[in-house]
Amino acid sequence: MIDEIQKLLDQYTAWLREKTSLRQIKDWIEITTPYLDRHNDYLQIYVRRDNGSFIITDDGHTIEDLRMSGCELESRKRKDLLNQTLNGFGVKLASDELTVHAASDNFALRKHNLVQAILAVNDLFYLAVPMVASLFLEDVTAWLDLHDIRYTPKVKFTGKTGYDHLFDFVIPASRREPERILQTINRPSRDTAQSVAFAWIDTREVRPANSRAYALLNDSEHVPSIAVIDALKNYDVRPILWSKREEVGQELAA
Numbered sequence: 704m705i706d707e708i709q710k711l712l713d714q715y716t717a718w719l720r721e722k723t724s725l726r727q728i729k730d731w732i733e734i735t736t737p738y739l740d741r742h743n744d745y746l747q748i749y750v751r752r753d754n755g756s757f758i759i760t761d762d763g764h765t766i767e768d769l770r771m772s773g774c775e776l777e778s779r780k781r782k783d784l785l786n787q788t789l790n791g792f793g794v795k796l797a798s799d800e801l802t803v804h805a806a807s808d809n810f811a812l813r814k815h816n817l818v819q820a821i822l823a824v825n826d827l828f829y830l831a832v833p834m835v836a837s838l839f840l841e842d843v844t845a846w847l848d849l850h851d852i853r854y855t856p857k858v859k860f861t862g863k864t865g866y867d868h869l870f871d872f873v874i875p876a877s878r879r880e881p882e883r884i885l886q887t888i889n890r891p892s893r894d895t896a897q898s899v900a901f902a903w904i905d906t907r908e909v910r911p912a913n914s915r916a917y918a919l920l921n922d923s924e925h926v927p928s929i930a931v932i933d934a935l936k937n938y939d940v941r942p943i944l945w946s947k948r949e950e951v952g953q954e955l956a957a
């Protein structure tokens with residue numbers, strides 16, 4: 704099992720290195736990552752030196768794009784969710800820019816945290832229909848509470864690679880069931896599934912041996928593709944369609 708997981712991690716890092724490109728823009732370096740945003744464009748971040756360290760930023764694109772799409776972030780609830788998500792990755796919000804500071808010895812980790820924060824914010828706040836009032840994470844939280852499913856929200860684990868991974872909910876072990884880690888995916892896609900899968904395979908060795916991972920997929924607007932479902936299953940993450948959530952209600956409550 705260890706050799707199999709190591710091979711998967713090696714494949715992931717090789718893909719990440721191969722698909723990343725750099726471009727000089729005055730004092731900044733533009734990093735084009737292999738991750739896709741919701742427009743199917745490659746996600747880009749920017750780096751420059753700052754007094755012997757580095758500033759890494761999204762240049763304000765994430766928040767600006769959400770606002771232009773009709774997703775305002777002015778309500779207290781949405782601000783709290785935004786801050787909670789960013790804090791989990793150690794990312795700061797400054798004039799609508801998502802930023803981190805990094806030194807040479809932690810640059811890879813800080814870059815990873817920023818990219819994961821951008822993906823998480825996009826997934827958390829993007830509403831397919833701007834008039835929709837609730838967020839998927841709010842719906843999941845309300846459902847867990849309704850079924851008396853005990854949980855700890857927004858739990859961060861450090862994986863085997865040293866990268867931090869933020870999970871939406873952790874349901875503690877009981878006499879009947881092991882620890883269960885639950886991640887929501889508002890817009891199921893190959894990239895979001897791969898991100899969750901990597902977080903799990905990187906984390907599972909530092910969790911109890913019988914821990915299980917679940918991904919709750921929002922299928923309210925679009926049915927996730929078979930490729931997304933298979934990608935999660937292949938990495939031992941159990942996909943659960945939101946429309947079929949009642950099938951696992953008792954299992955998660957146990």
